[in-house]
Amino acid sequence: MRLTTIEKKVLAGFAATFVILGITVIAGGYAVRAFINASRWVTHSYDVLQSIDEIQTRIQGTELDTRAFMVTGNALQLKQRDETYENLSGLLDRVRNLTRDNPTEQVRVALLGDAALQLRGLQDRMIAARQKSQISAGAAQTEMAAAYQALQQPDRLLAGMRETEKGLLDQRLNQAHATAMRAVVLFGVLLVFMFGIKLYLFFRIKDEVHERERMDEDLVHAKQTLEATNRELEGFSYSISHDLRSPLRAVNGFARILETEYGAQLDDEGRRIISVIVRNSEKMSTLIDDLLAFSRVGRNPLTATRVNMTALVNKVHSELTASGDYPSTRFSIGDLPEASGDQAMLTQVWTNLLGNAFKYSSRSPNPEVAVTGELQNGECVYLVRDNGVGFDMKYYEKLFGVFQRLHSDAEFPGTGVGLAIVQRIVTRHGGRIWAEAIPGQGATFRFSLPAEATA
């Protein structure tokens, strides 16, 4: 399949669009995954921060419980404190786990654990003293101050951790935002590319359509010019048939009258000169008639019907030999395939081809003319072979030209229009004509017609 430039461009454009679409899909997948990753880290940071807050609340909670026990001596407060410590150790594990990748935080978590233990020790001591009622108000005051001091350590640690995690959170939020922005920019660029390609294709196609419209207009114009030329030609050939034949008839007629009425007063040379005038006026008349016949082939419309070629050739043959010409020529005809075409025009084809074959073989010792035909690759191919004078293949190019002859008028009379007419008719039917010959041995003419009507 051959593609025009515009078709190639459109195909390339669509291919490029599909490639860009593919890139978009893949890049989109990566971008979404990167964004989900970044988001996961953000969630992680929030988890850590939340845990840190809870640890602080719990540590303060144990201190509050302890102080409440110191005041009320209620065992329920102790139970609550123990539960809080258990929760606290779970939370510490959780933070340790969450900050596995951060050595600084691991140290802080360890220190936090130690600080919590220390605080618990202090609290335990105070509780034991309270239970034994051995603690004085002053001592309790001191112990509480110490516990308060002990509380500062986890607070500091937690504040540090919170700070670190907030930094990380900021960093991770930024990263997620950057990932999203990168995806947006990438999609934007791809979109612009795609739009650009479409725009380019749009203008190419627009140009192409415009160009074709212009060509259509040219074609219409050319057709009109051709029709006008044809009409002119028609008028021209009409004039030829009228205006040239009339004076020619006068030349011929008056030469004949001269011959009839004054022939006795002329010598032989005078009479010969008259015969030259007569002969040439008749020759010119034939030329005009043939030229008109040739122009008519192009102008008359084709009326295609099924044509029985065998019957047609037999009819042409009997007309050709009706006057008793060519008595010694042996004629044979094979089984010819039926053709589809204009009956009158095909009659003309056979008349000219058979006429030539008989004429150019008439001087052979045993003149023979054979007509055969067959179906070949959906075409009807017909063949006319004679054993006459043939022609030199060197002049093949001239064979089908108007007024072109390969033999002199003295040898074989003719105007050189017959084969031109044949070629024109065959071509108008969508067929071809060709020939081969050997001088002195004969010629073979072949012509093809489509098996089905095309006209």
Add this chain to the structure above:
Amino acid sequence: MSELKQVEILLVEDSQEDAEITIRGLQMANLANNLVWLKDGEEALDFLFCRGRFSHYTDYRPRLILLDLKMPKMDGIEVLAEIKRNPQTRSIPVVMLTSSAEEGDIVRSYNLGVNSYLVKPVDFRKFSEEIAKAGIYWLVMNKVPG
């Protein structure tokens, strides 16, 4: 003008030479004795309908009209149409004599009721033969309403 009573052939032909050749052809068959030759269509119609310079004539109907197709002013087709339109002249045989075998002219002539259409051959002998045959056929063999 008594000889006009026997007018047998009206030849309408603008070319002097063609007319002479036609008349000679008819002479060979002895048919040109009562022949009137007119040079254009208008004159021919004046003659047939006794108008213009033929206004003092009455009822000289030719038995055959030989009509050239291509003439200046009024051509053969127009003359033919006029002849065949008028009941007085409709039955006179009209033979078109022309140089052209143009299908369109032939069809138009027959549509107007031409009786015969001859293409004049260039060869004088053939022409004489054909014109003599036509003359004999239309004047001798053919019967027309009295």
